[in-house]
Amino acid sequence: MGKVISIVNNKGGVAKTTTAFNLSCALSRLGKRVLMIDLDPQSSLTIYCGLEPLELKKSIYDVLTNHCEAKDALMNSPIEGIDIIPASIDLSAAEVEIVGKIGREFILSDKLAPVVEGYDYIVIDNSPSLGVLTVNSLIASDYVISPSEPTYLALRGLEILTSTINQVVSFNGKLKFMGVLITMYDPRTSHHAEVIEELKKSYPTFKTMVKRSIRFSDSCLSSQSIFDYAGDSFAGAQAYLDFAKEVIDYAG
Template identity: 45%
Template sequence: MGKIIAIANQKGGVGKTTTSVNLAASLGVLEKKVLLIDADPQANATSGLGIDVESVSMGTYQLLEHSCSAEECIIPSNAPNVDVIPAHIDLVAIEIELVDKEQREYMLKKAITHLKSAYDYILIDCAPSLGLLTLNALTASDSVIIPIQCEYFALEGLGKLLNTIKSVQKIHNEALDIEGLLLTMYDSRLRLSNQVVEEVQKHFTDMVFQTIIQRNVRLGEAPSYGESIINYDVSSKGATNYLSLAKEVITKNED
């Protein structure tokens, strides 16, 4: 049985999409069958795996509307063993359209739960908000990875996100677990980066992944070529970091 993992943080620019794309590609290279669901209207995870966003006719929007099945929305990516349910800018409208629907928080769960038997890991790249889209992702997931930028405001907003996760556990999905906090954009030369790492490790101890994602130019370049860091430059620090994270996730879930 596969595991559904949301990658969420309501703060923008913390490395959610970078993590979604590169963790998916790393798990794929380690011979796990992966589905990446793009649940962000910006559709960066879709384009980051070489899919032309404009050509998307069936994706997360249609899936949440239940106007097509999950199987109809799945397309292969340019990363080995990784399939994608793509997003398009039309996804912006879904929050308004779902507002009056019954069980609106469960639309994604209903649409994808049966796919767990077909994949080892299903990753959901969440939008940078705590709206209905992210709520759907958290309700559908078994666990959540929270990327945290090694910068000054890193811990601001984390409390809010953890409270949202608690309320999702209480109301919609009591089995939701925190897979781990992932420190991203780390620069060992900066005192501030090191302080954030210490703070997070001190407060959250076992919840923090041992792997830390370092700042890496190649990691920033890869999406403009529509490739994961594994395809783009497997010898880079970014690729090493994400392969290490993938191994950590596999070890945690196969113990």
Template identity: 40%
Template sequence: MGKIIAIANQKGGVGKTTTSVNLAASLGVLEKKVLLIDADPQANATSGLGIDVESVEIGTYQLLEHSVATKDAIVKTASPNLDIIPSHIDLVAIEIELVDKEQREYMMKQAITSLKDDYDFILIDCAPSLGLLTLNALTAADAVIIPIQCEYFALEGLGKLLNTVKSVQKIHNEHLDIEGLLLTMYDSRLRLSNQVVDEVKKHFDQMVFKTIIQRNVRLSEAPSYGESIISYDAGSKGANNYLSLAQELIEKNAEK
């Protein structure tokens, strides 16, 4: 039985998509069967795995509309053991279209629950907002990973996100857990980075992943080649960080 994990933070630029793509690829390399769902209209996870966004005819939009069979939306990627449900800019319209529907927060849950037996991990790359798309992802998920960049406004907005998680637990999905807070864009030379790490660990202690994702040029280059960091430069610091995170996630879930 697979585990569904949403990767969410309403702040943009914190490393959600980078984490979704590279954690998914790392889990695949570690021989786990993985599905990545791109639930962001910017479709960066889709293009970051080498899929031409313009050519996407069936993806997350049709999945949420329930206009296709879920399995028909799945595309194989060049990355080992990794499939994706791609996104397209038309996903922007889905929030407006779902507004009047009954059970609108449960559209994704209804579409993907049946896939849990086919995969070890299903990761959902969320949009940088707390709208209906992200709400659908949190309602469908077993847990959420929250990336936090090691910069000045790191903790700003985190309270709001944790409150959203609480209200989703109360109203839509009582089983939703916080898988962990993931520190990203860490630069050991900067005092500020170290202060943020200390601050987050002081406040959230056990909730923080041991693995910290460091700033890495190769990590920012990889998406422009449509590759994960694992296939772009397996020896880079970024690849090591994400493999270590994948290992930590696997071990954490093996204990349960």
């Protein structure tokens, strides 16, 4: 049975999409069958995959609004062995359309159930909000991973996220907060080192940290994973591989 992982943080620009994409690629390199789901109306993961949101025949919007089943919206991603259910801007309309429905928080979970067993991992990329789409993601998930920059404000933002997770647990008892992935870490910044110490006291935190590097933005421009763009020997690629191994150790 596939493990469903939500990549969530209520802040934007903290490497959620970068993590969803490169974690998926690392899991695939480790022999896992992976499905990525883009649940952000900004469609960054879809664009990262080199897909054009305006040209999609089917997207997660059609799945959530019951115009099709999850299997009908599956596509091949540019990375061999990884499938994606892409998003387009009309996903923001889905948010409005489903908000008045009874059981609205369970739509994604119900729709994913028939495809989950075809994969080892399902990785869901979320928008920087804790609205009805993200709650759908959390209800459909086994685990939450929160990428975060090691700054004071980001640390404070995690309080809101963990309180939302605690509320969701009453509807989805299997949901576990796997941990915070520290990203964009700069070892020369003393503020970062101080915040990391605080973070580790308050939240489960992955041993692996991803350092700041311009190569991440460049890889995204060329729709390549950090492995394909910078090579496996690049420290950032190695970090995502080590992180994926921690995820597998945790989730099985």
